[in-house]
Amino acid sequence: MASDSASMNSSFDMQITPSQRAQAAWEIANTGRITMYQFKVALGVLVGIAVISFIGRIFIRVFTRRRLYMDDGFLIFAFACLCGGTFILYERIQFIYLEFAVLRMDPIAFPIAMEQMDGLFEQSKWQLSYLVLLWTTVFAVKWCYFAFFHPFLRAMSKGFNIYYKFSIWFTVISWLFIVIGEQLITCPYVGVASGKCFPKLPASHAALLVTFWAAPILDALTDLMVISIPIVILRQSRMRSLTKIGLGCFLCLSAFMLSCSIIRAAATYYNGVLDYPWQVFWVHAEGSIGVTMGSITVYRSTLIGSNEVSNSLRAYIAKITRSFRGNKGSSRSTDDSSSPEKLEKESQVQTSRFKLPRIPSATLSGVRTLFGGTTRTKTTAMYTDDTEVDVNEVDYHAFLKAPLAAPKTAAEATATSVLVKEQVEYAGGLACFMLAMTGHQVLLHHRAIGSGRIED
Incomplete structure (x- = not known):
């Protein structure tokens, strides 16, 4: 059989001239809704943005929190899968377009396919690998969001907690079906045995139809579940409507992943043939955008929300600036003024233009107060048992670190x-x-x- 394949390849080599082979390669690379060049450039930009945002998130976590949390672990796992899938995809992208050209019955693609028959057989193994990595990236980002909202469940109702757990299990089952079940139903063979799936798949038309639409539907449903959780949490808070909208938009960044799923399902076929490059591109784009949105979620609570974190970051940046300037005298003089303790004290003691204490902001009105958090300090502990919370401070890590206020005994009140x-x-x-x-x-x-x- 190997001799027959070699003789067939040699016969095609005799029939195709170098100019015809170059023309065939160009037509294969420019078939479909998105060309190979556009595929590489767009995907490179999206993955690059994901890398930058991910590094920024880890930098903030390490240099301000001094530790990583569960949602960081899920995002790191998603980022690792994204990098692995991107590497494989760039190495095998030419075979994706070659398969699509063969499915379109492009006559000029058959000679090229016969020349690279071994590569096409191996493509089934690589295809299974990078699709598993890409879909794992998408769902790991969703698990990152679930971990992010988990501390907020303490003050929520029992029914909402049940819905939260159901959403997690539904997401895990959906991931298993997409990465394993879909592949087993469509074509359970890899390598040379994958030739049994061509030109007709072994599954029935009804099974293929259900399997094909199950992936985008499950992906969209899980995205909606992730988006619904912060909406319900913010709905029960007592913040202003404008503040709720702003926080909701920031916490519902996974809606961009939902848009990728809708776009992928909306343009399924191209000239009556499954547009395979289009499907792969939007799965990869969804994973890249998911990593980016998951990383950006922490930026707001770190740079705008908690004074503790923002002051720590400012102090660290000031330290880097002083060391870069190399001025030891100015470094020594500005060290105390830029310390986190000094910045925290300045942020807590707000005075008016007449050096009189300002009227305190509204208490029991933010998400932090709703969930039982506290920012009690030594200065404010002797004046009130309530926690003075800014409505813009929604940092669940600071909420976890904050000690719960214990009720005062009669002896403590007298003292x-x-x-x-x-x-x-x-x-x-x-x-x-x-x-x-x-x-x-x-x-x-x-x-x-x-x-x-x-x-x-």
């Missing part, structure tokens, strides 16, 4: 009240003004709180 000492006051009214003008000071005596004794 706290004793700390409030008597203040020296001037007599009020016209008498105070006249005595102050003559150089006299009138001190009012009060009974100390707790002791009942008169103190000067």
